[in-house]
Amino acid sequence: MNTLQLDLGERSYPIHIGSGLLDQSDLYRKHIKGTFTAVVTNETVAPLYADKVVKTLEGIGQKVKLIVLPDGEEFKTWEVLQKIFDGLLENSADRKTTLLALGGGVIGDMTGFAAACYMRGIKFIQVPTTLLSQVDSSVGGKTGINHPLGKNMVGAFHQPQAVIADLDTLKTLPAEELAAGLAEVIKHGAIADAEFLSWIEKNQDALNKCDPAAMEHAVRRSCEIKSQVVAQDEKEGGIRAILNFGHTFGHAIEAGMGYGAWLHGQAVGCGMVMAADLSVRVGLLSEAEASRLKKIIEALHLPTQPPKLGVDRFMELMSVDKKAEGGEVRYILLNGLGQAKIQTVDDDLVIQTLIANGVV
Amino acid sequence: MNTLQLDLGERSYPIHIGSGLLDQSDLYRKHIKGTFTAVVTNETVAPLYADKVVKTLEGIGQKVKLIVLPDGEEFKTWEVLQKIFDGLLENSADRKTTLLALGGGVIGDMTGFAAACYMRGIKFIQVPTTLLSQVDSSVGGKTGINHPLGKNMVGAFHQPQAVIADLDTLKTLPAEELAAGLAEVIKHGAIADAEFLSWIEKNQDALNKCDPAAMEHAVRRSCEIKSQVVAQDEKEGGIRAILNFGHTFGHAIEAGMGYGAWLHGQAVGCGMVMAADLSVRVGLLSEAEASRLKKIIEALHLPTQPPKLGVDRFMELMSVDKKAEGGEVRYILLNGLGQAKIQTVDDDLVIQTLIANGVV
Numbered sequence: 001m002n003t004l005q006l007d008l009g010e011r012s013y014p015i016h017i018g019s020g021l022l023d024q025s026d027l028y029r030k031h032i033k034g035t036f037t038a039v040v041t042n043e044t045v046a047p048l049y050a051d052k053v054v055k056t057l058e059g060i061g062q063k064v065k066l067i068v069l070p071d072g073e074e075f076k077t078w079e080v081l082q083k084i085f086d087g088l089l090e091n092s093a094d095r096k097t098t099l100l101a102l103g104g105g106v107i108g109d110m111t112g113f114a115a116a117c118y119m120r121g122i123k124f125i126q127v128p129t130t131l132l133s134q135v136d137s138s139v140g141g142k143t144g145i146n147h148p149l150g151k152n153m154v155g156a157f158h159q160p161q162a163v164i165a166d167l168d169t170l171k172t173l174p175a176e177e178l179a180a181g182l183a184e185v186i187k188h189g190a191i192a193d194a195e196f197l198s199w200i201e202k203n204q205d206a207l208n209k210c211d212p213a214a215m216e217h218a219v220r221r222s223c224e225i226k227s228q229v230v231a232q233d234e235k236e237g238g239i240r241a242i243l244n245f246g247h248t249f250g251h252a253i254e255a256g257m258g259y260g261a262w263l264h265g266q267a268v269g270c271g272m273v274m275a276a277d278l279s280v281r282v283g284l285l286s287e288a289e290a291s292r293l294k295k296i297i298e299a300l301h302l303p304t305q306p307p308k309l310g311v312d313r314f315m316e317l318m319s320v321d322k323k324a325e326g327g328e329v330r331y332i333l334l335n336g337l338g339q340a341k342i343q344t345v346d347d348d349l350v351i352q353t354l355i356a357n358g359v360v
Numbered sequence: 361m362n363t364l365q366l367d368l369g370e371r372s373y374p375i376h377i378g379s380g381l382l383d384q385s386d387l388y389r390k391h392i393k394g395t396f397t398a399v400v401t402n403e404t405v406a407p408l409y410a411d412k413v414v415k416t417l418e419g420i421g422q423k424v425k426l427i428v429l430p431d432g433e434e435f436k437t438w439e440v441l442q443k444i445f446d447g448l449l450e451n452s453a454d455r456k457t458t459l460l461a462l463g464g465g466v467i468g469d470m471t472g473f474a475a476a477c478y479m480r481g482i483k484f485i486q487v488p489t490t491l492l493s494q495v496d497s498s499v500g501g502k503t504g505i506n507h508p509l510g511k512n513m514v515g516a517f518h519q520p521q522a523v524i525a526d527l528d529t530l531k532t533l534p535a536e537e538l539a540a541g542l543a544e545v546i547k548h549g550a551i552a553d554a555e556f557l558s559w560i561e562k563n564q565d566a567l568n569k570c571d572p573a574a575m576e577h578a579v580r581r582s583c584e585i586k587s588q589v590v591a592q593d594e595k596e597g598g599i600r601a602i603l604n605f606g607h608t609f610g611h612a613i614e615a616g617m618g619y620g621a622w623l624h625g626q627a628v629g630c631g632m633v634m635a636a637d638l639s640v641r642v643g644l645l646s647e648a649e650a651s652r653l654k655k656i657i658e659a660l661h662l663p664t665q666p667p668k669l670g671v672d673r674f675m676e677l678m679s680v681d682k683k684a685e686g687g688e689v690r691y692i693l694l695n696g697l698g699q700a701k702i703q704t705v706d707d708d709l710v711i712q713t714l715i716a717n718g719v720v
Contacts (some may be wrong), residue, residue: 077444078438089509117477117514120504121595144480149449153566155480309555319452 491541
């Protein structure tokens, strides 16, 4: 097992990465103070892992309530979040209750937001079971739900007590979810570590096959990069925004197609192709570099062709993105592979990117 | 104008108390950084003051969106909160947007919670227009909404940039809302300042008539007491809980009768009578002191007789109160008038209080 530390002063926490962690009682015992734990998961993950986690928690003396939500981005809504509050209140959960998020990014975001809001804030633990959540969403304390007019528009910064990433859970992951997770792995290389990006390029077969050693390296290096960025800028006043590379275009795709139609990671994969194209037009990236990145994205079975939403609709969808400030969208661009830059861009250039990528 | 300061390090803010503050542009200009302000108010307050506030904000160059919610505790729900998010997203509100809460406690709590959650946190200003919100809810950063199974169960600690309490707004306050506000004024005397409680006793006629000089003193001294308590314990890890004197019983009344049937302040008034009765049974307060407090509560036109919810139901409602921890309800008792004490109490004594107060 590898353990990294996310340094955030009194909100610091460990990220445990390894095999066979789900039933290691010591990992839970360290991070749970009260006597009641609510395990929040979804209908897909529950039959696979809920029993193991619940029994391990009961083994360390916890009273446990299992809350099973429907599976999918389209359920990342207030109505479904309410089921967590219902489960807590029906069991008279108090302020010392711990929530445990067992699942992917949607479960982690919703459980974290429930923990942020229940009685104005209780503790929670992230137990990510998808590659996307292990390499990205479980780390850094962003929580929230979607609004019909925008993704993750309602939420909170609320750091977990710990992240417990059991690599064994990746073995049951459907191929397209594996690919969706690899999108964020590529992203970490693209924005911060050219060497890691080359490693991904060289190990694409191992990654596509979900080879354990390759996965361990991909998860660990991703968590290291993300932790370093978050430690510098917890609430995204500046540099943390580089983690949104590919997300401005990606969010527009997700919102335009209706949440759930594209996996988040798929939209980010395609969004990175578009953001790299824009970086070329701005003069920060060579065409060869953009083309190399696109090939890596393709090789990891991610879409590179955006849906035909039309230029006007695409521009409109991007303008409501959270990264829009004072009416201007701030784009995350690549200043060469392995380095990111945040800046506004003339609409003309963005429109060129949209047309060149065939959104019309 | 009096200006107090709530000291919370980098989250410190001023509380301005005085007449004619609603259209003082300097007060707003100081606390607004962006170019867009959303004013959130309700159907009762809007016709009285919205125009004045909106024009003043426009006068300092703000683009302003007015969001008018229905009036009443029964609308302190997610569905109504959603209207604030709708208004923000439809106007492409970004992270530099300021929310301004113009109204009573419900508007302040909901607007503050919307500010806490919108894009994971934006700034807001409290402009309380009821006595209850001026002396209590606008100060201290507690925000939230109700859940069908409990009051304020979903929320956040999110401090405003400033509180602007215009005493002139109290002139339009219905008599029972004035009384409801006075409940919290009495509470501040009861838990922290015996001399202030005597002042209330002596000035009951002036308070009932909403005399300006009496109101100014009542609001200022209440805000001072509350600020001092909150500055010691922002997130209610300990002493801040004394501000909940009367609230454990009061919340049970509100929940048991259905939110909106009793005004919050009325429930707190009655709850203080019950908490004082319990303090006598525990041996912390004399019967004469409890009786004196009850007379003050009566004199300010607050109910002292709880509804006949039955002992079992009442006990059940109190057990889901936020102050319940590890299965035990912690009661806020009076250790003599002017001093509070937090402790658990045997159910037997609580049941005696419920029976003696006729909840059967």
